[in-house]
Amino acid sequence: MEELSKLIQNIKKQFIPGTWDSFLKNAGRIYQKETKQIQEDFFDQLYFKTGFFRTCVIEMFKSHAIPKIKENEKNKLENPQNNPQNKTTNILILPCANGQEVFSLATICLEEKLNSEHVKIHGADLNKTLIQEAKSGKILIGNKTINDLDEYIKQGYFSKTQFPYPQPNLAISEQVQYLCKYYEHNILNQSLIKKYDVIICTNLLIQLSREGKKTAVKNLTKNQKPGTIIIFNKHYYTPPGKLYGLNNEKYGRRRKDNEFIASLDRKSTLGLKELKAPNVYEKI
Secondary structure (H helix, E strand, O other): OHHHHHHHHHHHHHEOOOHHHHHHHHHOOHHHOOHHHHHHHHHHHOOOOOOOOOHHHHHHHHHHHHHHHHHHHHHHHHOHHHOOOOOOEEEEEOOOOOOHHHHHHHHHHHHOOOOOOOEEEEEEEOOHHHHHHHHHOEEOOOHHHHHHOHHHHHOOOEEEOOOOOOOOOEEEOHHHHOOEEEEEOOOOOOOOOOOOOEEEEOOOHHHEOHHHHHHHHHHHHOOOOOOOEEEEOOOOOOOOOOOOHHHHHHHHHHHHHHHHHHOHHHOOOOOEEEOOOOOEEEEO
16 A cells, blocks of 8 residues: 555646546546556546647647758758768657647658658657557547548548547558657656657646646756757746636636746756747757
8 A cells, every 4th residue: 555655645746636536536446456557547547638730739840840850951961971870850749649749740741741761750658558559550539630631631641440439530641650659658757768859748737736847847858969949838828917716727727837838948957948939948
């Protein structure tokens, strides 16, 4: 029971209030399980929501990642003798859930005539089930999303499956999958090992307590090289002035997230400077 108590204490410390209680409502009789299994079940129920071709993500990707890829390609041509062995621009999406964001950005790269020699897009998440789904290249999404992807389906980037619900209903083409790589990673427990050119984590901090945010950002930035661009979630709208009652319930956490992200360049241990766009930083 001591291990379980430590697990519960850590979850309540790292995640927003109510996360553990919400898990208990849906998990059934967890106390008959081993602590390791309970932890895996908890991670499997976490869903850091992503989506196909979200406007804010696509805009930030085109503004910051695409120029980075093209700059790297230009440097390779101009200075071939100084090229490292890994010639591709490496991009990380964390958390990636079942890969919708990763597959979207890979498709944008293909539309920009960029292939696996130019870019590799990695997706990381602590939900093992969703990582396995993303790796399979066949995922389950809503019918409305399928309809929204109609133009991309016509172009051959995706296709509908014939599987009945709740089996996967969207298949990802090989050309899109070839640009993508997935792995399981808990950013609250371990810093990133691989060095990336661009890191996009637009769905992470909103789910975490202040302590969890500090840990996640520290682990995101710790091993990264100078010049790495880190894109956090968009700047949330909140009403001006003090927040009371329902307004505080609705917007209070978002305002705190805005304030936390806006302060990152003032934390010297992180080695970040804010770029001109809100919530976009560069490692220095």
